[in-house]
Amino acid sequence: MSPLELDRDPAWLSREELDAARQRLPILYVDAVPVRVDDRGAVSAVGVLLRLGPDGRVSRELVSGRVLHHERVRDAILRHLEKDLGPMALPRVPVSPQPFTVAEYFPTPGVTPFHDPRQHAVSLAFVVPVAGDCSPQNDALDLTWLTPDQCLDPGVQAEMDRGHGVLLRQALAHLGHPV
Template identity: 70%
Template sequence: MPTDVEPQGAWLSRAELDDVRGRVPMLYVVAVPVRVDGTGEVNSVGLLLRASDTGHMERELVAGRVMYHERIRDALVRHLEKDLGPMALPAVPSSPQPLTVAEFFPTPGVTPFHDPRQHAVAMVYVVPVTGDCAPQRDALDLAWLTPEEAADPDHLADMSGGHGVLLRQALAHLGCAV
């Protein structure tokens, strides 16, 4: 459906974003990138490595805000390409359905999901990718792990803000032993 609204022109400045973050929940998408075999079985899960604001190395899932007047599907593709590269080739269905919805709070302990910057609501999706992937922008590494490796407590411990919880939920959703 064509539209006259250009999402890029609706982006907020840093000051505007900080003001809005303090007043209303922000909408996010989280993607668990996976590689599947010919029968649709997941054989690997992609985890990004980033340096946190405090300098700690952390694993995380692909995530980002949904822009004003942007379809969820388009936001997923944009963030997957932003973090995994333009040749990632995500297979997002035409009508994506989230596996779960996570509510992130700036106050720790309200839910397992914490974001000190804001109250955010994130729709979480498992997205197969078939192309060549490489860490982009501020991602330092992209590791493809088997579902068993991804569910290892050491890997989950490297994931902050509740991303480890989301990864466990995604693996359970996929029927992987966790």
């Protein structure tokens, strides 16, 4: 099934059913850290989105979204990268992607560094090289490419929402960058 067909799949949940499920079940998500790599495979830049939150606050976030019913994790990663970075991002997701960590988002702040006021979500987090032209899409206001050192700047980290700053530091540590 294509991603558009998944959105219309009657086996998936209506908005009301999803809201009810979010009150009772952990929901599976994927987080993606888009990166540019040089010829040696070293990360030269990390893509960070600028978004307007439901509370009207502007913050920085990573690519993130839920896995749909009957959707492979790899396909969910590709769908969310395209949704946020555009169809020409050209992500290089491995055939069998392996997450660098699992993040648990709780509706109660402080249980973990990750917070989502809507739900308890379990997210598989991936670093994904992108080779094409990227531009912010949908609800993303901007896309900024930062060096790994710039990602660790306290000012940038303070702008990261929902624990995405922690996730970004974990991704950089996974890649061997000193944090």
